[in-house]
Amino acid sequence: MEATLLSLSSVQEPGLREGFYVASPSRGRNPIRCVGAGHSETGSRAGLASQRAAIAAKQLRQCHWCAHRCGVDRLAGQRGPCHAGPEGRIFSAQIEVGDESDLCPVFAVAFSGCDLRCDFCNTGRQSWDASAGSVPEGIEREALLSRIGRAWESGAVRSLMILGGEPTIHLASALELVAALPDGLPVVWKTNAHGTPESNALLDGVFDGWVADLKFGNDDCARRIARVENYCSTVHHNLRWAAGQTRLIVRHLLLPGHLECCWRPAAAWMAEHLPQVEVSLRTGFWPGWFSSRHPELKAPGRLSEAQEATRIGIEAGLRLIQ
Secondary structure (H helix, E strand, O other), X not given: OHHHHHHOOOOOOOOOOOOEEOOOOOOOOOOOOEEOOOOOOOOOHHHHXXXXXXXXXXHOOOOOOEOOOOOOOHHHOOOOOOOOOOOOOEEEEEEEOOOOOOOXXXXXXXXXXXXXXXXXXXXXXXXXXXXXXXXXXXXXXXXHHHHHHHHHHOOOOOEEEEEOOOHHHXXXXXXXXXXXXXXXXXXXXXXXXXXXXXXXXXXXXXXXXXXXXXXXXXXXXXXXXXXXXXXXXXXXXXXXXXXXXOEEEEEEEOOOOOHHHHXXXXXXXXXXXXXXOEEEEEOOOOOOXXXXXXXXXXXXXXHHHHHHHHHHHHHOOOEEEO
């Protein structure tokens, strides 16, 4: 919380309290709605998100939202490792059913571009190319908000998910979008957890839950496959922070050949440091994008590894969810 107090002391509302999850009384179908999840006791999520968006827009002058800490001036046209400009572009906005069961169906809004370079990325070019998609403005923006509103009011979705690519590199745009959403609609932040205290301070209290990746169990695999340094210390810190602020689901995609080097240490770390967190073990790896650069990632995941991974998770005492 130190980053929030230092960075946002001028806008932080009093009376924030720890949240808990119940079905939405007005709809009765929503198992993830968070009551008092950090939203202001005296204001709305929309107001908080709008305030944070204004702060984020100023921080574009010296960007430190991801752990690369490049410090570029995105408003002046400078580009860091993510190649993102000043405005967030959206490459997909649709109802999806492939996420964790009590979040689905979700209305998924995907921002293009990412600060990591995972060779197994399942959305490929759009996740790497920050120029993919479009900036929803004017009629296009109103049409997007109308689609979201209709999906929520009709009962077609349980939640809305902000994802990417990696949405952290588009904090200003993402928060502007959240500020325009119906206040009763649960909103989930889907992230690679490679952020910073500065980005965490902007996110604090805005979302009803996080779905965060723990992709690797060691820095060597992260360096070789995702081209990122100091992965574990960064992501571990952010997962511990998020677990103290909101509902957190930690997602791990089981990579073929990475049972011992990645999943086992990741499971052991979560068992020790985040024993109450829900863990979504994904075993449906398929060799897309640049997976063929790595011999062990040239084929789909094996059933035997999936079964062993599940056994490891159960023995570690993890709260495995579907």
